[in-house]
Amino acid sequence: MQRRHFLRLSAWATAGAAIAPLVPYRAMAIRGDRIKPARLAAGDAVGIISPATAAFLREDVEIVLEAVRALGLEPVLGEHLFDRYGYLAGQDRDRAADINRFFADPAIKALIPVQGGWGSSRVLPYLDYDLIRENPKILVGFSDITALLMGITGQTGLVTFHGPNGLSGWRSQEVDMFRRVLFNGEAVTFSNRLAGVDSDRLMQVSNRTQTITAGQARGMLVGGNLSVLSGIVGSPYMPDLTGGILFLEDVGESIYRIDRMMTQLALAGVFDNLAGFIFGQCTRCGPDADYGSLTLEEVVWDHLEPRGIPAWYGAAIGHLEPLLTLPVGLEVEIDATAATIQMTESAVT
Structure with missing residues (x-):
């Protein structure tokens, strides 16, 4: 599959506008600041991000796209998804810019990373936490994505989800739990x-x-x-x-x-x-x-x-x-x- 055939974001300003200033935030108690994202529904658009290790193989991304579509969702690739900077999926500011853009885009209902690896901690200073707080969406992942979950939940009060990455197995029990929590809104x-x-x-x-x-x-x-x-x-x-x-x-x-x-x-x-x-x-x-x-x-x-x-x-x-x-x-x-x-x-x- 050619890169030009992948779905792309076409809006939300320039790359510079998507980069949050490097400003330290105060760690907050999440108890009084909780925000819930909207549940998923069939046909929703989902942003595919690489906040950590680079997506070295195009086939891996194609596998992620198949999984997301099988969930009944429509994948949208981040602008910098195929970037590489050594073992990282591009420069820190660019990986953060994809996350900021997806949170700003009203058509995107959730963000799913291709994989973990290493590098999510490096993007935390460049995320626009005010933007994220004002546009709550589902963010799910595990392993290195722990840094994003902790940072975003701590800074905004947004409930995030420790769950599958795009390249997870997506077997029946895994899919069932994902649907029960994020589609059905069950208290499991x-x-x-x-x-x-x-x-x-x-x-x-x-x-x-x-x-x-x-x-x-x-x-x-x-x-x-x-x-x-x-x-x-x-x-x-x-x-x-x-x-x-x-x-x-x-x-x-x-x-x-x-x-x-x-x-x-x-x-x-x-x-x-x-x-x-x-x-x-x-x-x-x-x-x-x-x-x-x-x-x-x-x-x-x-x-x-x-x-x-x-x-x-x-x-x-x-x-x-x-x-x-x-x-x-x-x-x-x-x-x-x-x-x-x-x-x-x-x-x-």
Whole structure:
């Protein structure tokens, strides 16, 4: 498929007009500033962005377009989608400009990234948060997109969504959850599902959960990828997590690195005023030591058990299929014994 055949944005001023000034913003408590985006409907236009790693292969973008159209939506490519600057999808200002343009365009109802990788944190200073606040839309993604979710939710109060990227698997369970949350506006209760491979066992082996501290809690759900989130701690793009429920996941990190990043969060006071905590999946996170290592369980328990807040381990959140579509910035109720996250209301209008 030729690039000229892809749908393009044709409006909203010049490239210069789309670039927000490099002005620091104050980190805000999201509790009193929540804004919900409108729900999706068949035929809605969706902006396809590359806020992080470059879209090196045209075929990957074609796969994303097929997935979006199969959802009943109409994909529109960002002007800089095929840009490249080393491993990044173009210059920081240009990647941010695509996001700003899509939020400004009334025809666009949601933004979906091609993939994660690295680079979303670099665009945060160039986003127009006043524009985003005045034009709320669905933003969904995971992994490196955690930086966008946290930054935009923290700065604007907009509910964003930790869910599939364009190149995710889009299998039936994943699509069903995406539709229930973003099309139907359901208040979903999330829990680990018994994997098909365990359906004929006497016991559950995959997707097991463990209670760290029993109890129930209510608060704003915030979180995402630990590596990315720890990288914005101390910046104005880290939301105030007071009274919040934090979830974390990661992939391909040695256990000592998980410990180091969780220690960073602890030293920064991130765990001090939480109402609850959820640790998801850490895919391919093993020991990397010559003589010995803590286990991943020991690291998580060391940091969270002394807090005495409802917390559990092993939620089906992370770099795995199916990806749940979780609202970031919405109040939820959790049960650390039943290992459930219950939305208290719809995340969309």
